Amino acid sequence: MKKLLIIGLALSAFNASAGLDNQDKVKYVGDIQYSSFCKAAVNDNVNMLKRSARAQIGEVASTSNKVLRKVVSADGIQCNGESLIQFSKERNASAVLNFLESL
Numbered sequence: 001m002k003k004l005l006i007i008g009l010a011l012s013a014f015n016a017s018a019g020l021d022n023q024d025k026v027k028y029v030g031d032i033q034y035s036s037f038c039k040a041a042v043n044d045n046v047n048m049l050k051r052s053a054r055a056q057i058g059e060v061a062s063t064s065n066k067v068l069r070k071v072v073s074a075d076g077i078q079c080n081g082e083s084l085i086q087f088s089k090e091r092n093a094s095a096v097l098n099f100l101e102s103l
Contacts, residue, residue, distance in 0.1 A: 037071055038079035044093035049100075065103070072100050 040049035079087035
């Protein structure tokens with residue numbers, strides 16, 4: 001019984017660390033005020049992207065849709081030296097990419 005418990009704990013720890021691989025390969029440098037947009041692309045998380053836009057209302061634009069449009073514009077934010085859309089393509093963030101392209 002103890003052996004099964006130990007094996008179970010070891011496997012669950014391994015699975016938990018396997019899910020963090022994307023997080024370990026990302027390093028934010030410079031102005032990190034808008035890093036949550038890049039993080040949303042890394043995690044392919046549209047809800048995180050929407051929360052990031054809502055957090056910038058008043059700073060960037062008056063509505064979250066306007067914030068998102070400015071973020072993805074030609075002079076918008078850059079992740080790893082690339083536009084948010086290109087960065088999402090390279091990261092295979094299909095959900096985020098589809099959402100951004102629908103704006």
